[in-house]
Amino acid sequence: MSQVFTDEVVARAMEDTGSAPSSRRHHGLPHIHKVGTAPKQTLYQEIKHSVKETFFFDDPLSQFKGQSRKRKLVLGMQSVFPIVEWGRDYNLQKFKGDFIAGLTIASLCIPQDIAYAKLANLNPEHALYTSFVAPLVYAFMGTSRDIAIGPVAVVSLLLGTMLTDEIADSKNPDYLRLAYTATFFAGITQLALGFFRLGFLIDFLSHAAIVGFMGGAAITIALQQLKGLLGLKTFTKKTDIVSVMRSVWKPVEHGWNWETIVIGMSFLVFILITNYIAKKNKKLFWVAAIAPMISVVVSTFCVYITRADKKGVAIVKHIKEGVNPASASEIFFSGEYFGAGVKIGVVSGMVALTEAVAIARTFAAMKDYSIDGNKEMVAMGTMNIVGSLTSSYVATGSFSRSAVNYMAGCKTAVSNIVMSMVLLLTLLVITPLFKYTPNAVLASIIIAAVMNLVDVQAAILLWKIDKFDFVACMGAFFGVIFKSVEIGLLIAVAISFAKILLQVTRPRTAILGKLSGTKVYRNILQYPKATQIPGMLIIRVDSAIYFSNSNYIKDRILKWVTDEEVQRTASEFPSIQSLIVEMSPVTDIDTSGIHALEDLFKSLKKREVQLLLANPGPIVIEKLHASKLSDIIGEDKIFSSVDDAVATFGPKGEVK
Structure with missing residues (x-):
């Protein structure tokens, strides 16, 4: 996956989009939490972990560790004959x-x-x-x-x-x-x-x-x-x-x-x-x-x-x-x-x-x-x-x-x-x-x-x-x-x-708004009092992003953006300048998902909307780094939480 994008493409994309660190428009915050990455695992460790979680999540052999030969024989008999x-x-x-x-x-x-x-x-x-x-x-x-x-x-x-x-x-x-x-x-x-x-x-x-x-x-x-x-x-x-x-x-x-x-x-x-x-x-x-x-x-x-x-x-x-x-x-x-x-x-x-x-x-x-x-x-x-x-x-x-x-x-x-x-x-x-x-x-x-x-x-x-x-x-x-x-x-x-x-290929997405007086962002349909951030659109993806749903997720997000722009123009609400994708439910992503995010990034760039990612999990962030997509989007545009992203790129009135 590390060869998906070349360094030359990364550099050109960063130059074209102004995503270099100098272009950041922080509001003087003392600290923004950086997204952590899990320790790098070898291919053998990844396969071993995957097999263990799929077939041996209950670790059935753990009871035999450190036991004498006689005790192991007894435990083995109990495993086959619980009586x-x-x-x-x-x-x-x-x-x-x-x-x-x-x-x-x-x-x-x-x-x-x-x-x-x-x-x-x-x-x-x-x-x-x-x-x-x-x-x-x-x-x-x-x-x-x-x-x-x-x-x-x-x-x-x-x-x-x-x-x-x-x-x-x-x-x-x-x-x-x-x-x-x-x-x-x-x-x-x-x-x-x-x-x-x-x-x-x-x-x-x-x-x-x-x-x-x-x-x-x-x-x-x-x-x-x-x-x-x-x-x-x-x-x-x-x-x-x-x-x-x-x-x-x-x-x-x-x-x-x-x-x-x-x-x-x-x-x-x-x-x-x-x-x-x-x-x-x-x-x-x-x-x-x-x-x-x-x-x-x-x-x-x-x-x-x-x-x-x-x-x-x-x-x-x-x-x-x-x-x-x-x-x-x-x-x-x-x-x-x-x-x-x-x-x-x-x-x-x-x-x-x-x-x-x-x-x-x-x-x-x-x-x-x-x-x-x-x-x-x-x-x-x-x-x-x-x-x-x-x-x-x-x-x-x-x-x-x-x-x-x-x-x-x-x-x-x-x-x-x-x-x-x-x-x-x-x-x-x-x-x-x-x-x-x-x-x-x-x-x-x-x-x-x-x-x-x-x-x-x-x-x-x-x-x-x-x-x-x-x-x-x-x-x-x-x-x-x-x-x-x-x-x-x-x-x-x-x-x-x-x-x-159907559930895999058509996962749910939701627009999030901020609950007043908190740093909590929730689905605006479930919480009507949650307010959207001026100049920003926050969307949560409630599924892993795989080949089976990556294009749907990308198209659905762009549809949300289009619909919101129309509504905001009619209501004189500030137009969308930043799109935050809340990724905490995204447990995994494959190469098709990486390409879908790249296409989303390019489509938003044509609309002069910057893409921000919030709270990607350890597997997701590792793959973003391996594919160099994190460099294209910009390391400074990947946040540990939606609140950090809003505080950094949102209107100054949102900074608490």
Whole structure:
């Protein structure tokens, strides 16, 4: 950068503009603070600092410095398995809380798992396998005390939809193999993000986009359950609302199954009432938690004694007994479906990770402790890789189960271990009892579970705070319900990136005025009593100046100057002789930004307006010196504050 401008150009520019020290028209001030510069760094130091701030801002290796080899080994074990650290203080009192919480979430997750497996077009046992293996792995490696691990509705639907796009027949053996492959690569994606400390990538999916995506997915999931709730024998494979409603109304002429409708609607009302009671009285959270299991037990018993299954009521039928069989040999590591497995795995893994981290952060904030985002990703990735080898599919944190876990008084991740042991008992002993469970009840459980994902209040708040965020929310929402889950997710990501690009390429600028009786300068729109300085225009740039926005910033400043000159001419206010650019928000500048400032300087020179810079940061001032632009503008025209610039070049009446 030091070669951007030659010494000859600098000298000629200083001569032409009269910016040499002799031309300064100071008002005899005793002292003007000079802009300081940071110590010069080598290229290696700059790269090292940049990498550290991007990937290792929390300095994870600092704990190992000065430690003995034995201590380093212990610290290393704690880093990989946090249970080693908090497990030393574990006691019976904590176990009581975890045991009750584990039993409570197990009673909720068993019926949910059987239902969610249908969303992924998999047999019920695979969801039960998932809730047995994944929580065990997470309990040893995760950093959240409250998150409950297992299959969730949104990820199950996403996985089922994307798998069906590749293999339409879910009975095809390759369908299950592709599910294992997708789960494996979902785990690889999550593990890689955590290991290489790339967790910031999931933050590109904005909160607004997530609200819209989750809401749309919830509506889609609920609509999909109309097949089981109404007893329909044929149903569309598509997830958009138009196709679903056509499937719902087309068979009306042949009649819906009224026994199924009675069963489904009765238990849906029951579950919704228990949810309402739990919301009104937090101490009765367990009522809502055990309602799904009660529904399953009661409906199964009723169907068995009445043999309603012979009258057209669809039932679960057979759930395979026993623990997870190995599935490592089933994963596609090459061949026709390898690419599809990677694609589905990356997408489902990112969505699962986004949901899990959001849930973990929410409950950590409620209990005032911190989670390690990168360790969470490593834990999630490891549990899904292990799950793919043991006949499981993509697992993540469940908000409904985590909320119950929190309300039940969990103390640590041991509640996940308790839940896992209950699932093991279920797989070994209880699964035959679910044979007569009606699908209508499972549909009711899913509908009740996903209703909370439609956050109307959050959407209203988005409208009040940021209209662009609201557009992102609605774009993701309508993309999901009118097209597909993948399209909705794509729209959510696209709008999130569009917002980032818009903010980067069109940063805010503001005209500043002085607050009476102070040396403080503020936005005149926000502070109408702030007065502008005669003969001067003060503009603040609220962004770093890069290639993406440098021309816009230059043109916007010149537009401000033109508009102000017109207004001042009409009001007989002194014309602009000096332009002060307040640069405290400008955290960085690149070569395009340097050229933009040079062009701004030349344009102002033609208007006989001098350019003054106020409070450039250490990186900015270093680059101004390296490019020799500071010599062109004039060292005496770069100030530590706006007040210094006004005191030096402003009207004499402004000097205090």
